[in-house]
Amino acid sequence: MSPRVAVVGAGMSRFVRRAQETGKELSWIATREALASCELKLDDVDAVCLTSAPDAFDGVHRKGDYLADGAGAWAKPYMRTYVGGGSGVFTAIQGWYTVASGLADVVVCVAEEKMSSCQPHPQGAFLTIFDNILERPLGPNLLWIFALEMQRYMQAYGLDKRDIAQVAVKNKRNAAEHPAALLGQADITVEDVLGSETLAWPVQRLDVSPISDGAVAIVMASEDAAKRLTDRPVWIQGVGWNLDTTYWTNRDLAYPEYVENAARMAYGMAGVNEPRKEIQVAEPYDPFDYKELHHLEGLLLFDRGKAPEAAADGVTARDGDLPCCPSGGLLGVGNPIAAAGLMKIAELFWQLRGEAGARQVPGTPERGVAQAWGDLMQVGTVVVMGNGGGPLATATQSPPFAPRATSLSDQEFRSATGAVEQRLDTRYEWDPGEAIGAVLDGLREQRILATTCISCGRTLVPARKFCERCFRPTDGWTEVPHTGTVETFSICHVTWDMRPLDEPQIPAVIRLDGTSEGGFLHLVGEVAPDDVRAGMQVEAVWKPAGERVGSILDIEYFRPLEPELRRELVAVAAVELPVEIAP
Amino acid sequence: MEAMALRVGVAGIGWSGFSRTTEGTSYKELMFEAARSAYADAGVDPRSDIDSFVCCSEDIEEGTSIFDEYVPDQLGAVQRPVQTVASDGLFGVATAVMLIRSGVASAVAVESHSKASDVVSLGRVDRFAMDPVLNRPLGVSPTALAGLEMRRWLHVTGRSESECADVAARNRAHAATNRRASYADVHDPTPLFDPLTREQTAEPADGCVVLVLTTEERTPEGSVFIDGVGWSQDAPSVESRDWDRAAAAERAARAAYDRAGVEPGDVELAEVDDTFAYKQLQHLEALGLSDLAEDRVNPSGGALGEGHLREANGLARALACIEGLRSGDARVGLAQSWRGVPSTSAAVAVMRR
Amino acid sequence: MSPTKIPGELSVSFRYTPGVGNTAFFEGLRDRAVFLGSRCEDCGVTSVPARIFCERCLAELEPSLECGPEGELVSWTLVRVDVDDQPLERPVTYGLVRLDGADTVLLHRLLHTGGEPAIGERVRAVFTSPREGSMLDVEGFAPVADGAGP
Incomplete structure (x- = not known):
């Protein structure tokens, strides 16, 4: 039986297209708000856990070291973990085991991403995720793998694109109530999504979350410390993570087995036997609309191929039987990769305390699940959180602060004083x-x-x-x-x-x-x-x-x-x- | 901080490479070879007996973004909990200790490797770790920071350049009997970043190290145990870091000693970071081990003698320390790492047999 | 035989905004040839370049304090090889300079012409003209004794 660990505070920056702030400054904004939210000083923090997706976004090698000061790691135990797009949820897992190990009482977990640095388009960084010898010569585009997976998912279960597009509509509408959101849109319709530009069939522009800059931080504490710090701790009840084979072209892309494996690990630890009855709110990973559905099935919350129908029926709406991505998700709030994952943990923290304001799901949710996904359609990270059935607060504003970050127009970005352009000039001779x-x-x-x-x-x-x-x-x-x-x-x-x-x-x-x-x-x-x-x-x-x-x-x-x-x-x-x- | 009540055992060690190049072997094949020997040493089948896998790597070093994608298969880790620690291998050891102590795993494999021979321009990799706006525009090699730090450290401590040269000569002499050493015969006093010379700078090498760490119950009797880990960070900026001492190593050591319930005087064998010869002396000072007998410090020859395994250097130090403890040479040993320029990250593991 | 080594690169370019703190710092350099720093009263630390947060306590800081342009040499090195480990035709001296009023250092070139630099010696920034808002607005630091001052 592992020791109990709770989330006691959360903070985030605004998610923006082009931030004036450096990644360090974005991390600081989030970390400072997280500490303020539970009235802690940096001196009270024993260790700092950080995550951030590829170095090729921010354009800094050993990005973890670079971001240390913004994350509050000066003179502290500090480590960066990394599982691609799954990183944001994973950093809460890192925080969990850092505290559960007994080596720290209070930790800060920070997730940062500054994608706008990558020129001329952040997709350039994604070209470098493919196999260096057998795939990169083909010039693969990141959209390819999503399109290949989405096509396989649709074909395997005979799905209608319209049902899938509902997810983008729901999440962008949900995000209209999120003050940190980049792409909230209260009046978007399915026709808007189905009529948007086709990028790589079946993927259309509004099926996809936008590239963004931003950071999120949470504070985690041991049971004793948590009870001292707050009367409404949100407990980490279960954690799970799982990585599938590199050889993604050997897998059936219709179903994310690795997500199921991670979910079973987390549910097992949480003592959740019937997730459909025992989970009241979910934040599945939604960089593309079909991914939310794919992941809800992997999380065992719907039968295989049945999530789209449920979404179309309103089951996953904020006021539905199983609210999914009440935050607005990546499709609505934005997708600074690692930060977006930790945003899901922060959202569950607010939802399970009753502090989600206009986004609050109805009733008295006791347990939620957050999940992220990443690598070459390969990794699942899952965290089950619960409030132990305590009474919920009410809040009008959520998060309880005004999320900061300075959004630059393209022209301001191009003409910014002191901006520097550099090419990653490393060269390799790979041994096959x-x-x-x-x-x-x-x-x-x-x-x-x-x-x-x-x-x-x-x-x-x-x-x-x-x-x-x-x-x-x-x-x-x-x-x-x-x-x-x-x-x-x-x-x-x-x-x-x-x-x-x-x-x-x-x-x-x-x-x-x-x-x-x-x-x-x-x-x-x-x-x-x-x-x-x-x-x-x-x-x-x-x-x-x-x-x-x-x-x-x-x-x-x-x-x-x-x-x-x-x-x-x-x-x-x-x-x-x-x-x-x-x- | 309290001593660690739960001990973590070293059930298996494995390595491959440790040479200037490993031509004809891919990084995956290098990892497979090291993992197989570690699992054989531990007597475990990774497909059923290992609960969690930790790989320590950095993307730009590998030339692949999200390198995490490329690690599970050759470690026997497919459809298992796998994570990347974007740091030196000793941070992976600390992670394994935490995973085991938290109860989420009873056996963890920790891997790190270097295929430095695949990288044409290691200096450019390191340069991309410098601040893009404040430092990189100067165009200077990041190793200049070592020249600056060495001069400052000599000035502050009153130590001499010849003491540093002695470290390099001694480590390379130690390496003469180490089958993993590739650089035992370097004698090149050419100055690079005055007062730093080529022979006082570790050269890159290829290699992979895998450790299998387990709960005390799952560790065979007589094994080496990791009794304390510590890791820390100084200011990352060139501008605000402490230029007078290895502050992160000091803090990491204090945490590791406290957790292990030992004092520096108890340490009988130390494998410490010697990326540059002066760093060995600076690190020994930070660890409180300046008085440890010379033949007890980096008897493997360190990175100066073996070659520098980049992010795997901390595991190379741990490997040598574990072997020393296994052979009965010492009862309490310590391994320490630093991530090299321009980093201020350091980690320490205190071990006992 | 097929190639035994496959050449490759990470073809990615970047445009880095300097951030809020460094923007103020670079504007000070460009417009007024001054070094702007920020002071955390709680920690008693003055940082140059200016920061919007104190890295020791995360307090919010203002980029309001002018430091330098003279300072003390904390260390120096003679750089003889480039980033690819190839010998430089003419070695270049770099130093760490703690500007007057600052607790932190700046990494930059030293412009000594005769004799070795010495730790502890007084140096003074030499600015370029015109300036664009970059670390290269400073040409380097010269010994005060050389008469590089005003």
Whole structure:
């Protein structure tokens, strides 16, 4: 039985598109409000936990060290944890174990993100999250993976885009009551979402949360300290986190198993046996509207494929049976990645104290769940919080302070005194190692090589020297056919920095014949976008022998196996990558 | 602070690489090899016996954003609790201690690695850790901070450049008998950032270290135990940090000693950060170990002798310390890390056998 | 054979706003050639460049105190290699300077022409003209004895 740990205070900056403040200053704004909210001084804090998503957003290597002063870490034990988009909720888990370990009584947890530094568009940073050797040469766009997952989710359960768009409407409307929100909109409709620009089908502009700058902080305390500090502590009842395989193209994207695993861990610790009855408010992670639904299913709050129907029926509305994202979520409040996750914990803190003001869910909620997600559609972080059934306060203003941050217009941002432009000028020479080295040799010889594991009987593509399921070296090499099936696909209309493409690109996860679940990311060509279907048979189109160099681009693209589906090739080539804007 | 009532045991150690380059082996393959040997040493199957995994890494060092994505498979950690600690490996050890003491895990694997040979421009990686507005526009190498700190420290303490040169020579001599050492034979007094010279600067190396840490009940008898951990932070800014002493290491050491219930005088073996030779002396002072016999300080040769494993350097120090304790050379040992320029983060682990 | 090493980079560029504290600091440098700092009365610490918060207690600070332009040399180094570890044609001296009135230091170039710098010696900022609002508005620090002062 772990010791009890409570959240006793919360603070946040306003979420803005371009902050004048540095990441340090944003962190300070949030930390100061969090401490003030429970009348603590920095001297009362034993340790500081921080999180922030990729260094390539803020543009600072070892961003944790850089942000230390703003987070209040001067002369204190301080550590940054990091699980991609799952980080914001994870930092509350970090705070929990720091206190539960007995090594600290009072900790501050801070989550910061300043995405506006990244030029010309923060999506540039996302290009660098893909596999350095097998995926990045394809010029993958972050929207691709969301579109591929959303398409698979819709296709697996026969979902209607209209039901999914309801989530964006609900959250942006909820955010209209949040004073820190960037994108609250009380009058938005489903038609607005369905009529917004198509970025990468099925993803449209209003399905997506906006890039933002901001920071959030909470104060956590041991049971003794919590009781001393407040008469309404909100207890951390359960924590869970889980990371799935790197090989995302080997997974069925229809269901987030890792979220379920994390939820089961957290529910187990919280003693929650029937989450649908025992959870009264949820803050699932919603960077895209379908993700909220996907995650509600992973959290076991709805049957697989059934969350969209429930959302359409109003079950997840603020006054519904299970209010979801009453804060307004990432879609409405904004998405400074790590900060947005911790914002969900702060919202549950306010909701479970009765301090959510105009956003307060009806009744007397006793328990809530917050969840975030991240990496390559791979990590789930879950926290269950409860008030122990105590009486709720009432508040007219929530949060109980005016969230600060100075929002710059694009022109003010461009002309700011003292602003500095720099390019990340690090260079690498990646060692492909034995497995990927052999794969690249194979590609040059027009062969697709896989490794095999006799223990689980799988044929592994992309090839690796270890079987991750059995944790043993693989047993040998085999060659797999150049044909396969389109597992899921997208019709992408924009470049990585959101400029329109003349001809759409068709990224797809190709499941190769003769593999267990193996496949990889590539492009489909010689086909009309309207004719592409999940399940379509395709074959690799190779570069001529003299032009193959040992690269994933030795396969130019995949085309329909059925000749009647083929048409003249228009364009499949990878779009141009970011160019330097400063010396 | 109270002594730690719950002890955490070192059930297994494993490593790979520890050479100037590891050509033909990818970082994943390097990690797999170290993890396998650590799990074999601990006699555990990671798919069923390890509750939580901690990887210590930084994105720009790896050349991949959200490097957390790329760690689970080769550690046996797929669909398990995995997290990244964006810091040196000893911070991962502290995290494992907390996870175990909180009751959420009874066995934790801690991993950190360096594939420095994949990085063409380590100096540019480090430069991106400097303040973008206040420091980077000067265009100076971040290692200049070590030159500045060394001169200041010599001035404040009255220590001499030749004492620092002796540290470098001694560590490299210690390294001569260490099979993990790649830089035992460096003798190059070329000045780089006066008074700092090349032979007083650790050179990068590739390698990976994995530790398996467990609750006392799950730790085999006679194992090494981690009895105290501490970690701390000085002001991150070049402008406001304490230039006269290793303030973070002092605070980290105090916390670790208090938790372990030991005093500096009890320490019989120390593996401390020697990214630069003067740092070894400065760190020993911060740890209260200036009087420890020379053959008891970095008998492995430290990073000067082994090569610097970047964020894995703290685990390399811990590994050497654990081996020393296992061999019976000492009863109480200490490992300490500092994250290198321009950082002011430090961590300490106090161990007992 | 396929390549044994795959070249790559992180093709990302950044535009950093200096923040609220540094904006005041850079405006002071640009418009008046002064170093603006901020003082936390509770902690008794004056920071240059100015900050909007005290890093020791998180109190809100005003960028209102002028420090320098003279100060004391806290340390110095002769930089002989560049960021890629390649020898510089002409080594450059950098120093840490504690401006009069400040408790913190500035990292910048030293403009000594004859003789080695010495810890504790008095130095004075040399400003460029025109100035744009950047650390490079300061050319460096010269020994006061050299007559670099007014």
